């Protein structure tokens with residue numbers, strides 16, 4: 001299956017960059033399946049930091065708004081910039097072959113949903129891409145709890161807009177996958193590999209290039225396209241193929257026969273989903289078993305299918321195997337789609353509502369209209385953070401420090417004395 005991958009914003013660009021990297025790295029094994037890979041951003045430095053996407057495929061937007069310094073987590077600014085520059089973006093995408101639908105089976109937009117450029121811009125671009133005759137998928141990264149209320153608010157807005165404007169919205173939850181003991185920023189690189197690593201295998205499955213790579217039951221491109229719809233999550237698990245049937249789970253080793261090993265990797269994939277969900281709320285699922293052909297066990301696959309049928313209660317399940325000659329591992333992959341119960345979305349919505357309430361309360365203490373941006377004079381402001389500081393002497397009024405972001409992307413802080 002051939003994808004046109006388009007990353008928007010910092011997270012989107014970095015993850016798209018890895019798609020390009022993995023496509024190059026595994027091109028010989030699984031075929032080159034990403035004919036077009038692009039990064040779009042309002043920040044020049046984010047684009048400069050990319051490694052695999054060629055410079056001609058990096059699009060800088062919004063220079064007149066943010067002087068190439070990013071959208072500063074302002075979702076409205078991200079939306080506005082992409083809307084204003086849509087025709088230029090489309091022109092460049094067209095020149096790079098993104099709309100050559102003979103060569104592309106689907107678009108994949110990638111964005112972090114907690115920021116400004118990706119969360120605001122991706123839904124606008126998705127709507128526009130819908131006019132071409134291929135499905136539009138998005139991969140949305142959900143913010144972690146420690147990123148604060150503003151990120152949760154941006155994510156809740158973007159989630160709904162992207163869900164409406166795409167055929168499927170694949171979710172990856174930073175909160176679930178950040179590395180314990182590391183900050184969210186330190187975890188990015190590891191998480192990005194977790195996100196992308198499995199895609200060469202998934203995309204290669206329907207494009208088997210040698211007879212040895214055609215499975216007993218092939219997962220082809222139309223299986224993948226028909227399995228993805230609405231809110232979607234995915235997971236995968238691996239077991240060593242050769243080394244004496246050893247299977248590793250939670251740092252323990254188990255010895256399994258081929259049938260149990262194939263069943264176990266597929267079942268275990270569900271414990272490692274990109275975002276937690278209620279399985280019984282799914283409408284569709286795709287199961288894939290990949291590995292050396294002599295280890296792909298049909299009975300194991302069938303047992304796993306029965307397990308999923310029981311747990312997904314009436315969902316449409318597609319499945320297949322993908323022989324990968326000389327591979328040292330068996331991989332079980334699952335995509336679960338058409339979900340309507342994803343607890344993390346509810347958590348983000350609750351955090352967003354709480355943040356909104358705090359903003360309204362703070363707005364009463366210090367009316368927005370009295371403040372303007374010292375750099376450009378704009379009164380169109382958003383409160384990023386606000387906190388009270390008690391007076392040192394414990395006498396006299398406390399002060400409130402408020403951080404603002406103006407519509408042109410300038411951040412500044414203001415200190416006010418509180419009454420009483």
Ligand code: GDP
Pocket residue numbers: 008009010011012014015070071072073078111112113114115116117118119141142143144147151174184188189191192
């Ligand atoms: P934008 O550039 O304005 O679209 O915003 P960012 O992409 O910087 O941030 C949006 C969200 O993506 C935030 O919730 C971040 O935690 C998350 N994020 C930023 N960079 C990365 C990354 O490299 N990997 C992952 N997994 N998440 C990221």
